[in-house]
Amino acid sequence: MAGSDTEKQESKISIKKVGVSRVVAPGESLTYQNCKELEDLVKGLVSQNQTRIILDCKNTPFIDSKGLELLLQLHTELKNRGGAIKITGLNAVCRDILLSTRLINVFFVYEDIAEGLRSYP
Known part of the structure; x- marks a missing residue:
C-alpha cells in the first residue's frame, strides 16, 4: 500500500481511430x-491536426458546469481550425443538462457514433 497515493491512475478515456x-x-x-485529462487529450489530437473528433458519452453518467465549459472551449477551438466535436450516446441526464442550458443548440449531438461519422462532409 506504500506509495499508492503517488501512483498515476490509469486513464478512463479511450481513443480509437475511425477513418x-x-x-x-x-x-x-x-x-x-x-476535465484536465480530456482537455489535454483533445488538445494533443488537435496539435496533430486531428480536428474530426467524436465524443462518445455512452459511459458518461453526468456532466457538471466545468465539463460543459470544457466542451464549449473544445467546440470553439475545433471550429476555428475547421473541425468539429460531435457528441454521441448521451444518456437522459446529460441530454437534459444540455437541454436546460440550451447548449443542445450549440453542439452537434447525435444518437450514436455511426450517425456522428455520417454527418461529416
Whole structure:
C-alpha cells in the first residue's frame, strides 16, 4: 500500500481511430475533477491536426458546469481550425443538462457514433 497515493491512475478515456476521425470515449462523468485529462487529450489530437473528433458519452453518467465549459472551449477551438466535436450516446441526464442550458443548440449531438461519422462532409 506504500506509495499508492503517488501512483498515476490509469486513464478512463479511450481513443480509437475511425477513418479520419477520432472517437474519444470518457469512461466516467465529466467533472471538475477529471476535465484536465480530456482537455489535454483533445488538445494533443488537435496539435496533430486531428480536428474530426467524436465524443462518445455512452459511459458518461453526468456532466457538471466545468465539463460543459470544457466542451464549449473544445467546440470553439475545433471550429476555428475547421473541425468539429460531435457528441454521441448521451444518456437522459446529460441530454437534459444540455437541454436546460440550451447548449443542445450549440453542439452537434447525435444518437450514436455511426450517425456522428455520417454527418461529416
